[in-house]
Amino acid sequence: MRRQVPFIIATVAGVLMLVQFFVPAHGMVRMQTVFTLYTRIIGGFAMVLGVASLMQVSWVRVKRRADNWPFALTTILGFVVMFSVGVLGGFFIHDPTTGKLTWSAGIAPDKNPVFGWLFYNVYTTMDATIFSLLAFYMASAAYRAMRARDLTAGMLLGAAIIVMLGRAPLTAYFWDMWLVKPTDHQIASLGEITEWLLTYPNTAATRALMFGTGLAALAQGVRILVGLERPYMAGTGD
Amino acid sequence: MSRSGVMCALIGVCITAAVALTCCASAAPLAAVESAPAVVSTESASAPTPESASATESAPATESAPPPGPTQPDFVEDPSLSPPGSLVTKDVPGDEGGALLLMWEPSPDDTAPPMPREREQRTDPALKWLPKQQRARELANIAAAEARSKCGYVVLRKTSAESEYAWHPSMVPTGNPDGSEQEDPDFAGPETLPGGTREFKDESFVFLVPPGEDSELVSDKPPTLEDLQKLRTRRAKNDPRYNTYDYEVRFTKDGRMSLPAAVQGVRPRGNLFNPWWANMAIVILLSGGLILGFIYTARSGRALYVRPIAGLQAVDDAVGRATEMGRPILFSAGFGGVGDLSTIAAMVVLGRIARVAAEHGTQIIVPCLDPLVMAALREVVREAYMTAGRPEDYREDRIYFLTGAQFAYAAGVSGLIVRERVAACFYMGSFFAESLILAETGAMAGAIQIVGTDAYTQLPFFITACDYTLMCEEYYGASAYLSREPRLLGSLKGQDYSKLIIAVAMVASVILATVLSRMGAAGMAEFLQELFHYRAG
Numbered sequence: 001m002r003r004q005v006p007f008i009i010a011t012v013a014g015v016l017m018l019v020q021f022f023v024p025a026h027g028m029v030r031m032q033t034v035f036t037l038y039t040r041i042i043g044g045f046a047m048v049l050g051v052a053s054l055m056q057v058s059w060v061r062v063k064r065r066a067d068n069w070p071f072a073l074t075t076i077l078g079f080v081v082m083f084s085v086g087v088l089g090g091f092f093i094h095d096p097t098t099g100k101l102t103w104s105a106g107i108a109p110d111k112n113p114v115f116g117w118l119f120y121n122v123y124t125t126m127d128a129t130i131f132s133l134l135a136f137y138m139a140s141a142a143y144r145a146m147r148a149r150d151l152t153a154g155m156l157l158g159a160a161i162i163v164m165l166g167r168a169p170l171t172a173y174f175w176d177m178w179l180v181k182p183t184d185h186q187i188a189s190l191g192e193i194t195e196w197l198l199t200y201p202n203t204a205a206t207r208a209l210m211f212g213t214g215l216a217a218l219a220q221g222v223r224i225l226v227g228l229e230r231p232y233m234a235g236t237g238d
Numbered sequence: 239m240s241r242s243g244v245m246c247a248l249i250g251v252c253i254t255a256a257v258a259l260t261c262c263a264s265a266a267p268l269a270a271v272e273s274a275p276a277v278v279s280t281e282s283a284s285a286p287t288p289e290s291a292s293a294t295e296s297a298p299a300t301e302s303a304p305p306p307g308p309t310q311p312d313f314v315e316d317p318s319l320s321p322p323g324s325l326v327t328k329d330v331p332g333d334e335g336g337a338l339l340l341m342w343e344p345s346p347d348d349t350a351p352p353m354p355r356e357r358e359q360r361t362d363p364a365l366k367w368l369p370k371q372q373r374a375r376e377l378a379n380i381a382a383a384e385a386r387s388k389c390g391y392v393v394l395r396k397t398s399a400e401s402e403y404a405w406h407p408s409m410v411p412t413g414n415p416d417g418s419e420q421e422d423p424d425f426a427g428p429e430t431l432p433g434g435t436r437e438f439k440d441e442s443f444v445f446l447v448p449p450g451e452d453s454e455l456v457s458d459k460p461p462t463l464e465d466l467q468k469l470r471t472r473r474a475k476n477d478p479r480y481n482t483y484d485y486e487v488r489f490t491k492d493g494r495m496s497l498p499a500a501v502q503g504v505r506p507r508g509n510l511f512n513p514w515w516a517n518m519a520i521v522i523l524l525s526g527g528l529i530l531g532f533i534y535t536a537r538s539g540r541a542l543y544v545r546p547i548a549g550l551q552a553v554d555d556a557v558g559r560a561t562e563m564g565r566p567i568l569f570s571a572g573f574g575g576v577g578d579l580s581t582i583a584a585m586v587v588l589g590r591i592a593r594v595a596a597e598h599g600t601q602i603i604v605p606c607l608d609p610l611v612m613a614a615l616r617e618v619v620r621e622a623y624m625t626a627g628r629p630e631d632y633r634e635d636r637i638y639f640l641t642g643a644q645f646a647y648a649a650g651v652s653g654l655i656v657r658e659r660v661a662a663c664f665y666m667g668s669f670f671a672e673s674l675i676l677a678e679t680g681a682m683a684g685a686i687q688i689v690g691t692d693a694y695t696q697l698p699f700f701i702t703a704c705d706y707t708l709m710c711e712e713y714y715g716a717s718a719y720l721s722r723e724p725r726l727l728g729s730l731k732g733q734d735y736s737k738l739i740i741a742v743a744m745v746a747s748v749i750l751a752t753v754l755s756r757m758g759a760a761g762m763a764e765f766l767q768e769l770f771h772y773r774a775g
Contacts, residue, residue: 022519024334025508026445026479039577043610050609050639057638068657123643130645134671137678145702209694209710212737215525216714217579217692219733222529224582228725229717231585231618 007227014225055079085115159197166194308404311495312428313392313488319496320346322391322487327504330439332515335478335508340393341437342499345489350386350433382434389433389491395426395440397481398503403428410472411465424473430490438487443506444476478505514773521740528739529732536728544727549688549706550719553587553664556686557594560661566601566636567591568660570651570676572667572691573644576610579714580692584666585618586717587690591664592622596631605640605654607647612639648672652679659683665700666690666713677703690716744770 017035020028054075061072148154165171175190188196223229306312323343330337344352368376394403407425412418426442449466461469474480482505486498536542560567569588574581588604595602602619606612616637623632640650652675655663663680665673665687673696680687681703689700690708700707708716711733718726747766755763 018522022512022515023510024332024512025510026334029334030447043575043608046609046613047642048609050606050612050642053609053612053638054640057635060635071653126649127643127645130649130675131671134675137674141674141678141699141702145698206694209697211740212711213692213694213714215733215737215740216711218522218525218736219529219729220579220583220714220717222526222533223717223726223729226530226533228533228723228729229582229586231582231589232614 003230003233006233007230010230010232011225011227014221018221051079082115082118085118159201162190163194163197166190306406308406308408309402311405313490313493313495315497316494317497319489319491319494321496322348322489322499325485325487325499325501327485327501329507329509332509332512333506334445335506336443336445337439337441338443338483338504338506339437339439340485340487340501342391342487344434344436345391345496347491347496348389348433348489350389351382352436353386353432353434386432386434389489391431391433391435391438392488392490392495393429393431393438393440394486394488394498395442396484397475398484399481403484403486410468422472424476426476440485442476443478444473445479446470446474446477481505517769518772521736524739525733525736528736529729532728532732532735533725534728536724536731539724542724542727542731544715544719544730547708547712547715547719549690549708549712550716552686552688552706553591553720554594556662556664556688557591557598557600559686560595561598561600563661565659565661566603567595567662567664568651568655568658568680568685569602569604569664569666571604571606571611571615572665572669572693573607573647573672574611574668575608576614578668580666580668581611583690583714583717585614587664587666587720588615589618589622590717590720592619593626596623596626596628599628599631601633601636603654603658603660604637605647605651606638607640607642609639612637644670644672645675648675651676655679655683655685660685663687664689665704666716669693669696669700674699674703680704 013035016031020032058072058075060066061069062076066072142160146157146160148157165175172190179187180189220229224231322345325340325342328339328341330339362376394405396403404425405428407422407427409419410422412420424444429438429440431438449470482503484500484502485504486500488498489496557567569591571581571584571588574584592602604612604615604619606615616634619637620629620632620634623629641647654660655676656679660680660683663676663685665676666689669676669691670693673691673693677687677689677700687704688706688708689704690713691697691700692710692713694710697707697709715730715733718730747769751763751766754760754766
């Protein structure tokens, strides 16, 4: 019974969702909305579980003075500060006429000045910093990728150089000036070559991957629906 | 396929029908709109009548009346202008029942060229490099647009229960204690269309949702029951389940409008099947049938060949390497939610990796981005340790929620890789811009890295920085490959044959469509194109 009930629930829900995709009637659309709502509600409760897990792991590290425990302490402090400012601070509004903080039934976080300041000046800044690092990682990855070890790697290198130069305004300008105009457009512009590479070979390869992924996802869905794979029961089948 | 699987599929179909019927019936009709007239088929739309025309006649707008009343027209009625003819309505197929198509013959006074069916790509004809033909076409387009702007049509709608068409929204209370009013936000006003228009798709219908879901806070005080009732009564006018509608279309020119062409008692209908997605339904049925067929065939024990996948063969080696080095392994399930197929596939692969790690006595670290995924992965790893006979080695604190933010997660995992000096990294699931940050950090730390993802846009980064990459369908096939369970391998065979059939159909259709269009059979060629056409929404 412990194995059959979750299986029946999963199969019934799966079939329902599959059918509703093709049935646009109002009842089916409502059903999908309601199911999505349930998922969001469960997700909200799960967030409490997640935060509790993170705090527990961090607290144990601090308590035991494990390696790199100051990082764990920073996590706890960050959580406490943002939580306090976001939740408790949300109940006070700065009244500009009296210059005092007044109690309110709760305001949106974006109207909470302290929370907003911390979010935009601390979190967003650090987030952008990590994102910016991507440029350096790209440079190092490109250096490793662009080595013509064999024919296919050489083709990759050639295509990459063309696209890079085609996207750079200066090289595209000189290509046009030295090659395209003197030959009266007998030679394609660098931009056109770049577009051709991106539109045809690149799109064809991408679609082939998407095509395979779609069918593989369908096969995975069938395996789950008929119970050959039961990851929701932390197992892989019978 | 197991017998219980078939049973459950059948139960699923039955419950689908039951839930659909329940949901259709569950939207409680309001007392205010319960007396809606009986259903009138859209095909029964009547021709314009003198009564309907005279009913809408009213005094012309004057400048001395600042706030126009709801029934005060924006144009002066001029019987000398010819009205549009043959107004008919048609239900839009394959929708929830929230759209109705109106089509009419143009007024004889409408000299504007017909509206193009598709949006035109406009280019400035003043550009010097523009070819002559294109410049002429652009100039003609501009002239046509100017002609269309000089006249037009106005489409009005009312419920059959209402006596007059409303041109302007009524004033309704804002809900504030000061008794202030605002224009009705749910008013579906007259639609003004340019000349040359022959049809209009009315999509302004709104379905009422159960009480409570549509509540909105309009003031500091919570709305009273009476406020909510008024709001729902107002909104019910736009719900096609409780009303039929009358339409009138008038031709307008220079501030004047013709007599109307009208239809009465029509409404859109919800459809039980979306015909635009019939091709997808056929592919799913065909492929699903093939996959089920091969799963059933595989039960006979016939050996099935699956090509070696280097990334999956290397899983055991990677865990073994970590064991020899005495370092932990890291597993990331990506950015998908617990319901995403890529995350489900990650769970299956994690089960295998965790079992091998448990057998070797190697620690596994699983930082998660989603609390629900964390809960599921904990169960997967716990079961793997139990299966390996090492439940005492399972450490729940190694599978934890790290953060829900993308780059914070990338920073956290990168820090983990460096600090914990992990020997092997497994990235399985959906990844986005952070993929290269994770993969490059792992490569710099000297970890052996195996990736499985369906995010094809990130594949170049992973291929560059990682040792093994399972691309898209290889990733989804990982569970079958790792388990070697015949029925799972059978599903891979079914999937491959589906792919073959669809690929052959696509190539054959392309060739056939090309040949047919060359031979002048454009209709057949278009039909073949439609076979593979996907319409979003």
